[in-house]
Amino acid sequence: MDLPVKATLELAMLASPVVELRQYTLKPGKRETLIDIFDSKLIEGQEEAGMTIIGQFRDLDRPDMFVWLRGFDGMDARKDALAAFYGGQVWAAHSNAANATMIDSDDVLLLKPAWLGGGFDLSGASRAGLPAGEKPSPNKAMAGIVVIRIHHLRRGAEIGFASRFEVEMPPLMTAPGIRHLAAFITEHAENSFPRLPIRAGENVFISVTGFDSAEAHASHEAALAASPAWEAFWQAARPDLTRPTETLRLSPTSQSLVG
Template sequence: MIGKWAGAMMMAGTVIGAMTGAAAGTARGQTADADDAQIVELRQYRLVPDVRDDFVALFDAKFVESQERLGMRIIGQYRDHDDAARFTWIRGFRDMAAREQGLKAFYFGPVWQANRAAANPMLDDNDNVLLLKPAAPGLGFAPAKARAPDAGGDAAGGAVEVVIEYLWKTPDAGFAAFFADEMTPALEAAGVDVIAAYVPLGEPNNFPQLPVRDDRKLLAWFVRGDSHDAIAAALARARGSDRWQSRVAAVLHDAEERPPQTLRLDPTPRSALR
């Protein structure tokens, strides 16, 4: 394998099939086209020690607009709140054909070729990737307002959390509908800002130079708030509510193969979703 991020795509080359149009961002707020989040990669990176700030600065400066100009969407990028060696980001596409075309264009293109020598030595493991689709209509990421224009300084914070439910069965066996019809209303009634929910795509990876996990029995849901403490308080209200206890708790417990994983994420200065 040549390099760590793009594998065999490290060779120099020209942009292949560059796509037109730029992505619009990510959180709820604007009325722009949201079809560019029909396919999503949830990418969790482990970095070598003591380089995360440098990686964030490089990513925010070089890898946001350069990908969006090729038709991909950088939904958000984050420091892991609980692990100083982790960086998580979310990338969206209109469909699998757009994914293949966009990734080829970027990893063969001039921006990655000019910056890969700086990025790759900071990566320890970049294979923890989920390839996802919306769990139900209306549960994909909606567009957002424009992000901060440059990578310098600290933008107003906020917090994002991802809850990955590990299930006994694939989510299309009933859990995705249960999440949309019962869990989401119960969460939102308690003040939890549920911004999206995604399930495994279940199709072959059409850009194998970037590996993805083959997990099929999970559902990932995304929330945001002013802080992680605020999110925790809202989740506690939801789980303590009569609605949750009567209509959610038992079904959720039976569906879970093991306890969920929660990613507590701090947006970088230029993350659109915060």
């Protein structure tokens, strides 16, 4: 059955049926250099090529990690957008400077929304403009934090895990200062742009949550640890987990849409 027009329009406002979660290991002390280049030079060119630059972050627990998310309208659109950008003038002009900050840029998970409407809603998001010649300042990073939890699952378990999460988690995330932002599972389609590797063979469920502060996140974690419903969810999920959950505590840069 076709979706009603209103529902179709609402889903169209959600960002990207295909999303990359990219984690870059940088040379010591080079993160601010890359953020300066990325936020002031590389966003516009990628978006003109057909991508959505969803968010870019400093990892609060790993000082030499840069984490970012970008989205595409589909796998074919991903191929075309990446070919246009990496074969274009913007990347040619800034690639040497950007690559000089990096040790590894191949830690990439290819994702899709975990349920209908599970992606990012960017309908009210905007990116602050920068005056000509001004660099994004680390002092203008957003006050809140974004927490990404990566759950590694056995193949075939992701749909059941996502269904339980969609139903059982919202009541546990109603405290002030908490915002569920998105949820994803692995997109198992073949990499449509092999020039940029992805982590093949992964099977993950990813939740993305916004908090007003690091303190709000810590309080939320303490509340969850004391929650019987939280414990029951994880007791049921434990047989499907293949390794420990990864938790990324991230500070959005001043040019991130998500924060």
